[in-house]
Amino acid sequence: MSLKRDPAESAFTFKGGMLPMTVMELTSGDPERIRAQLAGKVSQAPAFFQHTPVVLSVEHIDEPHLALERICAVCRSHKLLPVAVRGGPDPVKQSAWALGLGWFPPQELRPRSVETNPVEKPAEASADAEPAMAASSAPIGGRIYRGTVRSGQQISAPDGDLIVIGAVNPGAEMLAGGSIHVYGPLRGRALAGIHGDRDAGIFCHDLHAELLSVAGTYKRMEDIDPRMMGSAVQVQLMEDQLKISALT
Amino acid sequence: MAKIIVVTSGKGGVGKTTSAAAIATGLALRGNKTVVIDFDVGLRNLDLIMGCERRVVYDLVNVIQGEAGLNQALIRDKRSENLHILPASQTRDKDALTLEGVETILGSLSEEFDYIICDSPAGIERGAQLALYFADEAIVVTNPEVSSVRDSDRILGLLSSKSRRAEQNREPIKEHLLVTRYNPNRVDDGDMLNLDDICEILAINLIGLIPESEAVLRSSNQGVPVIHDDKSDAGQAYADTVSRLMGEDVPLRFQHVPKRGLISRMFGGGGRR
Numbered sequence: 224m225s226l227k228r229d230p231a232e233s234a235f236t237f238k239g240g241m242l243p244m245t246v247m248e249l250t251s252g253d254p255e256r257i258r259a260q261l262a263g264k265v266s267q268a269p270a271f272f273q274h275t276p277v278v279l280s281v282e283h284i285d286e287p288h289l290a291l292e293r294i295c296a297v298c299r300s301h302k303l304l305p306v307a308v309r310g311g312p313d314p315v316k317q318s319a320w321a322l323g324l325g326w327f328p329p330q331e332l333r334p335r336s337v338e339t340n341p342v343e344k345p346a347e348a349s350a351d352a353e354p355a356m357a358a359s360s361a362p363i364g365g366r367i368y369r370g371t372v373r374s375g376q377q378i379s380a381p382d383g384d385l386i387v388i389g390a391v392n393p394g395a396e397m398l399a400g401g402s403i404h405v406y407g408p409l410r411g412r413a414l415a416g417i418h419g420d421r422d423a424g425i426f427c428h429d430l431h432a433e434l435l436s437v438a439g440t441y442k443r444m445e446d447i448d449p450r451m452m453g454s455a456v457q458v459q460l461m462e463d464q465l466k467i468s469a470l471t
Numbered sequence: 472m473a474k475i476i477v478v479t480s481g482k483g484g485v486g487k488t489t490s491a492a493a494i495a496t497g498l499a500l501r502g503n504k505t506v507v508i509d510f511d512v513g514l515r516n517l518d519l520i521m522g523c524e525r526r527v528v529y530d531l532v533n534v535i536q537g538e539a540g541l542n543q544a545l546i547r548d549k550r551s552e553n554l555h556i557l558p559a560s561q562t563r564d565k566d567a568l569t570l571e572g573v574e575t576i577l578g579s580l581s582e583e584f585d586y587i588i589c590d591s592p593a594g595i596e597r598g599a600q601l602a603l604y605f606a607d608e609a610i611v612v613t614n615p616e617v618s619s620v621r622d623s624d625r626i627l628g629l630l631s632s633k634s635r636r637a638e639q640n641r642e643p644i645k646e647h648l649l650v651t652r653y654n655p656n657r658v659d660d661g662d663m664l665n666l667d668d669i670c671e672i673l674a675i676n677l678i679g680l681i682p683e684s685e686a687v688l689r690s691s692n693q694g695v696p697v698i699h700d701d702k703s704d705a706g707q708a709y710a711d712t713v714s715r716l717m718g719e720d721v722p723l724r725f726q727h728v729p730k731r732g733l734i735s736r737m738f739g740g741g742g743r744r
Contacts, residue, residue, distance in 0.1 A: 371674050373628035374621050375595075392624050392672060410672070 241379050243398055243417050246309065247298070248280040254293040261301045271439075272302040282310025282329040291318045330382075365401065372397070372411065381417070393433060402426065414441075416460070425458040426470060440465055473506075473581040476588050476716075477606040478649075479630075481622030483593030485614045486651040489687055490709070491590035492520040493698040494610065497713030499554035500698070503585040506545065508576075509559035510602035511592035512568060518558045521548065522694025532560035535572030541579055550699065555584075565598035577605050595629060604635055608645040610678065610716075614652045615663040620672055623648075627673065647678035649712060654683040655728045666726055679712030681705050682725040 251257065265272050277298065281289060295305045308319040310329035319326045364383030372378055372387060374394030379385070385399035388406050395411035397403050401423050403415045408429035416423030416438035423437055430451055435442045437460040447467065455470040478491040488511075495507035509517035512532060518524040523546050529539035534557075541557075548554035557576075560567065580587050591602035603609060609630050613623040630644050631637055637644075650669055657663040670677055681687075686703030690696065698713070700706040704725055714721045 371627075373631075374624040376628045376632075390672075390674065392621075394621055394624065 241381065243379070243381070243414075244306075245275060245277045246280050246418055247277045247303070247305075248283065249294075250283055252281070252284050252286045252289045252294070254290055254297050257294060258297045258301075261297065261303075265301055268439075274302055274304050276304045276306045278307045278309050278327065279305050279324075280309040280330075281315060284311070287312050287314055289315055289318070291315065292322060295322060295324075366399075374411075385415075393431075399423070412436075413458075415458075421460050423460075426456075428455050430454060430456045430467070435465060435467070437465060442467075473584045473587045474608065475577060475581075475606050476586060476608045476610060477591055477603045478588060478610045478612060479591035479599060479603055479626050480593065480612040480619070481595055481599075481626040482614075482619045485612050485619050486681070486687075487593070487612050488516050488520050488590050489691060489697065490610065490612050490649055490651060490681070491588050492517060492696040493706075493709040494713055494716065495586070495588040496521075496548070496551060496554060496696040497698045497710055498586050498588075498716070499548070499551040501713065501717065502553065503717075504553050504583065505586040505588065506555040506557060506580055506584045507588040507590060508557040508580075509590050510568070510598055511590065512559045512598060513561065513564045514592065515559040515561040517590050518546075518556065519694060520691055521556050521696065523548070523556055523558075524694070527558045530558045530560040531576070532563045532567045534576055535567070535569060541576060550695075565592065565596070565601075568598065568601050570601065570604065573601055574605065595625060599626070600629065600633055603630055603644075604633070606630075606634060606644050607636075608647065610647045610649050611673070611675070612649050612651055613669060613673065615650060615654075615658065615665070615669060617664065620664065620669055623673055627675065646675040647716070648673055648675050649679045649681065650677070651681040652683045653680055653725065655726060659728060677723070678715050679708060680723055680725055681708045681712070 249257070279294065289311065291308070298305050305324060307325035307327055308315065309327040316326045365386065366380035366383065367386045367388065368378050369388045371389045372391045372395040374392050377396045377398065379398035380400065381398070382400045384401040384404065385397055386404045387397065390407040391397060391405055391409045391411040393410045397411065397413045398417050399415050400418045401415065401420060403413045403425045405427040408431055409427035410431040410433070412434040413425045413432055414436040415425050419438050421438045425435055425437065430453065432447070433444050435458050437458060440460055440463060442465045451467050456467050457470045458465055458467050478487050478494070480487050491507055495505050499505040507517065508531065509515060518527050526546050529544035531544070533539040534541050534544045545555045545557055548556060577587060589602045589606065592598040611623045611626060613619050627646060630646060634644055636642065648670065650666060653666070654663060658665045666680065682704045684703055684705035686700050686705045687697050690700055697703065697705050698709040701710065708725055711721045711724060
């Protein structure tokens with residue numbers, strides 16, 4: 224418990240955390256091709272490339288030996304910080320460890336999106352540990368949260384849809400790998416498709432959102448058509464723009 | 472076993488200490504053995520509001536650190552023998568509080584008192600978290616303005632996640648909303664949030680509505696909790712709040728601008744006191 228603070232007794236505490244993380248899903252192991260594509264991305268979204276931690280997913284590459292060191296160097300030169308590798312055969316795992324990176328087993332149950340866009344994450348990941356209600360999450364994928372999500376709370380469903388039965392108050396943040404549904408007023412932030420799923424959407428009964436984002440494309444409250452405020456809406460990504468339409 | 476009630480808000484200056492003093496006094500006047508604890512170590516104020524600043528010898532930190540016994544530090548209120556005050560230390564900071572120390576003190580007080588009122592410091596850090604950690608009920612003090620409502624919302628999040636009841640998966644803390652400094656004239660003018668909007672966002676049970684009142688500042692400076700001023704609107708509103716806290720059903724007053732009679736309209740006076 225964080226209130227017990229005796230510096231002589233403990234230098235740190237372990238805490239479970241669920242931070243939104245950008246996964247760089249590689250379809251090629253060629254560092255030069257990665258370099259070329261990254262150069263293009265940097266010019267599109269320079270704000271994203273600020274020592275952003277990324278997980279390199281190599282599960283879709285059929286090469287036993289990857290030039291992992293060179294790939295990492297390319298990433299770092301574009302201000303992406305590889306922190307871990309996901310998937311790949313044993314030699315890849317060994318070289319990840321040798322490079323001081325973590326290794327995650329491949330993720331099989333997640334639907335693949337064609338292109339993974341960098342996730343714009345305008346919010347800080349400094350939310351409190353989730354309240355006890357968090358225990359009601361489904362084992363895989365989606366998650367149902369009942370109750371008011373309050374300022375400073377961050378509720379996430381990294382691998383599926385997030386459904387909130389209640390209000391999302393100003394200063395609260397919803398994160399979902401899939402879509403976000405709010406059966407109540409949405410007054411906080413909602414970020415759907417955080418791993419780049421462009422088909423994800425946001426649905427709510429009463430729109431007052433501070434921020435809406437689907438797969439990294441976002442609208443601030445200021446950008447939202449005031450006529451949509453206070454009504455039931457759906458938010459979808461269409462031609463790289465967020466489209467907010469009445470839910471009828 | 473005493474009922475432990477924390478008076479908290481997140482934001483500073485909304486009336487936590489005033490409310491803690493008034494509610495503790497009100498509970499004591501109804502015959503409940505009550506102690507009110509100042510958790511605002513380093514910014515000691517409760518003793519001033521309670522008018523006992525000249526009688527402080529030992530404080531909460533002395534007791535926690537074993538330098539004084541609990542009974543040495545408790546100050547008996549001049550006006551009500553059922554009421555005791557445990558002052559904060561002015562010379563230390565909030566790191567001097569320990570969770571175990573607070574638990575021990577609350578444990579001993581529980582055997583002797585019916586109600587323990589914890590006056591929380593502002594903020595959401597350690598001091599505020601310690602004040603709410605052991606609570607059975609919480610009174611969240613909110614002013615009718617957006618920043619106060621947002622901070623109260625934040626505190627409500629902590630109450631449901633960072634308390635002992637939450638950590639032990641027990642029945643959650645019973646949360647009450649106390650709206651203070653409410654001025655119906657300014658609500659009508661659109662300068663202040665109205666009560667319904669506050670209740671809608673915070674979505675907890677309303678326990679009281681305290682109107683903005685000159686009586687509050689006056690009684691603070693005199694060191695007499697405003698609930699003693701039973702002629703004042705704020706004093707009556709706090710008395711209503713205490714009744715509701717004790718489970719009585721009392722109609723809500725002071726929500727609307729009182730209709731002024733012909734004479735007071737003609738002569739322009741008759742402002743509320």
